[in-house]
Amino acid sequence: QVQLAESGGGSVQAGGSLGLSCAASGITSGTYCMGWFRQAPGKERERVAIIDSAGDTLYADSVKGRFTISKYGANKLSLQMNSLQPEDTAMYYCTAKSFLSTITTPIRRGLCDGGYIQWSQGTQVTVSS
Numbered sequence: 001q002v003q004l005a006e007s008g009g010g011s012v013q014a015g016g017s018l019g020l021s022c023a024a025s026g027i028t029s030g031t032y033c034m035g036w037f038r039q040a041p042g043k044e045r046e047r048v049a050i051i052d053s054a055g056d057t058l059y060a061d062s063v064k065g066r067f068t069i070s071k072y073g074a075n076k077l078s079l080q081m082n083s084l085q086p087e088d089t090a091m092y093y094c095t096a097k098s099f100l101s102t103i104t105t106p107i108r109r110g111l112c113d114g115g116y117i118q119w120s121q122g123t124q125v126t127v128s129s
Contacts, residue, residue: 001026001118002024002025002026002027002096002097002098002118003024003025003026003118004022004023004024004025004094004095004096004118004119004120005022005023005025005120006020006021006022006092006093006094006120006121006122006123007020007021007022007123008020008021008079008123009092009123009124009125010124010125010126011125011126011127011128012084012126012127012128013127013128013129014084014085014086014127014128014129015083015084016084016127017080017081017082017083017084018081018084018125019078019079019080019081020036020078020079020081020092020094020123020125021076021077021078021079022034022036022076022077022078022079022094022120023075023076024075024076024077024094024096025075027075027096027098028098029098029099029100030053030102031052031053031098031099031101031102031103031104031106032052032053032075032096032097032098032099032106033050033051033052033053033096033097033098033106033107033111033112033116034050034051034052034071034075034077034094034095034096035047035048035049035050035051035058035069035077035079035094035095035096035112036048036049036050036069036079036092036093036094036095037092037093037095037116037119038088038090038091038092038093038125039090039091039093040089040090040091043090045093046060047060047113047114048060048063048067048079048092049063049067049068049069049079050069050107050112051069051070051071051077052105052106052107052112053106054104054105054106054107055071056105056106056107056108057069057107058107058112058113062087063081063088066081066082066083066084067079067080067081067082068080068082075096077094079092081125084125084127085127086127086128086129087127088125088127089125089126089127090124090125091122091123091124091125092122092123092124092125093119093120093122094119094120095116095118095119095120096116096118097115097116097117097118099111
């Protein structure tokens with residue numbers, strides 16, 4: 001079972017930057033998707049950024065050019081958030097899933113779009129205007 005430990009977040013003024021980190025354990029497959037979703041009060045959870053085992057990335061249109069997702073170490077990832085805006089205020093959740101079979105490019109095959117069942121505890125990001 002995948003377990004996720006998230007850190008980072010906090011409060012910042014509009015235009016500022018914050019970083020999130022996530023360490024995933026229990027991923028035994030070489031094919032996986034990892035990343036972040038966020039949920040603001042009264043809104044549905046939305047995908048923010050995903051990176052797959054091939055290194056491909058997938059960003060929400062609202063964060064393209066401002067957020068950067070990266071992998072490092074063994075199943076660890078980071079999300080650098082720049083030029084933050086009040087609409088980025090939300091609870092951010094790290095997530096991951098792996099595949100039993102070897103798939104070379106999960107994002108390009110649409111396999112990282114959804115279907116996540118394991119989540120971190122979440123961390124709050126608050127951006128004030």
